[in-house]
Amino acid sequence: MKLPLPLDMEPMLSAISDSGVPKGDGWEYEPKWDGFRTLVYRDGEEVELMSRGGRPMTRYFPELVPAVRGLAQKKLVLDGEVIVVGAKGLDFGALQQRVHPAESRVRMLSEATPAWFVAFDLLAEGNQDLRGLPLGERRKRLELLLKGVKKPIFVTPYTRDPKKAEDWFEKFEGAGLDGVIAKSWDGPYLPGKRLWVKIKHQRTADCVVVGWRRTSDGSTLGALLLGLYDKKGTIHYVGHTSSFSAAERKELIKKLKPLETKIPEEEWRANPGRMPGGLSRWSRGKDTEWVAVRPELVCEVTYDKLEAGERFRHATGFVRWRTDKPPKKCGFDQIASAASFDVRGIFGGK
Template sequence: MKLPIPLDMEPMLSAPGEGIPRGDSWEYEPKWDGFRTLVFRDGDKVELISRGARPMTRYFPEVLPAFRKLRSDRVVLDGELIVVGDKGLDFGALQQRIHPADSRVRMLSEATPAWYVAFDLLAEGEEDLRSEPLGTRRKRLESLLKGAKQPIFLTPYTRDEATAEDWFKRFEGAGLDGVMAKSWKGAYVPGKRLWVKVKHQRTADCVVIGWRKSADGKSLGSLLLGLYRKNELNYVGHTSSFSAAERRELIAKLKPLQVDVPPSEWDSHSSGRMPGGLSRWSRGKDLEWVTVRPELVCEVAYDKLEAGERFRHATRFLRWRLDKPPRKCGFDQIESAAQFDVRGIFARK
């Protein structure tokens, strides 16, 4: 491909913010929960590249024809691949799209087709637009995508803080993560965390059901967490925000509670894969784990419970809850947002 930007460019990144930034220098966008993906098009050649510079093209054949129909035949876009289910964004279904078998890839491209939500234009023709202000790049992107149809969408934006606050609340019901804030006059700087991501943060009391060893097998890597649904304890995720000293203390704290539980028993209780199970994203990693009696309760901060079953990301340990009985740690404490149709986010002019 003869484009002004290399395929292995690291995309611009974001840093977490405590609240939506204020001031007339910002613009705001919905924060999509998908695969960050750069699109490189040079004539009929289209490449989809992940944030980590992995080729993604073969996994999403259904979106490629739409990129070949864009008004410009040489472009580089930044955006997210998403899958939309009955209840909004479905990250689990999106993860399943990464499969080694061509027959499975073709089947899933029809069963759970992906959409691409574009939010930046980095190059067009011979022009490298990364040094241009975001406002300029946005206008060029709107012109490029004028008349584009599903599966390509242009993310909405606003410069109004009240609208951003409204999006933050309403769009959670469609499965979105929160809101992005970007400098309207800012350039696109690869690898730099100059954008701000504002995500939903909540807390939950969880039962410690085990711990996973560190990569070298010499220390504690993370605590495994569970929640009760009726009388069944379900694995929901992990927390790993500990210092080296705290990890040593945790091993001593958990050792008296260690028990042997056969994998088949956890498999029947777990709402997802059992703790330490393999996924397509964890191949080659040491995922050995140790089971403990479900007697300790801790409070963690989380951003999202995916499909009502698993924490979307690693949680942040806050404190021990010595006053909380483990059986009181259930799914009923998890807040849910009012459902919102993803399609309503894209207001086409």
């Protein structure tokens, strides 16, 4: 490929805001998509999709290649996200399953769960490097380039109005989006720099400690393993929390030692994915060895999303112990559910 930007370029990044949507005339706001960050390179018939970490992704999403080749500009670099849309909105689990070593399965999944590419920046056009231009100018060129484009390629909407951004923050969660991103309207594109601001949903939940896992070197406690009860009174593993100092980890081992018990394999055998050590799409390639404890301790944690209604998407943040709350009261019913919203509505019903 003969393009003005290298294939291994790191994309521009964002930092989390703890104070909500930033206000001021200098900001532009966009929905925060829950997908794979992807740079799209095209030079004539050659098309490459590259992950945020510089990993080639083209073979996993073959249905996007002809769509990119169909664009008017023969040489370009786009920044955006690859997403999969399911019956209830964005489906990150289905997106993860698209990354598979077998070509036959990749082909089958490209038809069963086809991906979309949502573009939000134009970094190169022809032989011109656009990264030094203000975002507003790059946005203008992006919309002109992709005017009239059809599925599976979309242009993300944007607004300069912080009140509308706050409305999107609440409304679009029902379609599976993460929140909103704020960007400097006059800012250049700086690879690897965390100058964009992401505003994500953060909530709290009371969880039962069902076990713990050691650090990778086995020297100390690495994470507490968390559980929630369903309506039938059955406990399910939902994730972990690991935000502890070295001193706190030593104290936690002392606290948990008297509660250690045998792993309840008999109880969970019917559905081993419920166990912290159970095989699932979340645990592939990870060390699943753990120490079970009696479900007697309750802690409050912060989380951003319960993926597929069954496990926390990311590691949770430990807030405090809840000695006042009975473990059996820690159920899935406390998890907030956003009002449903059709992803297509974000693109004007396309």
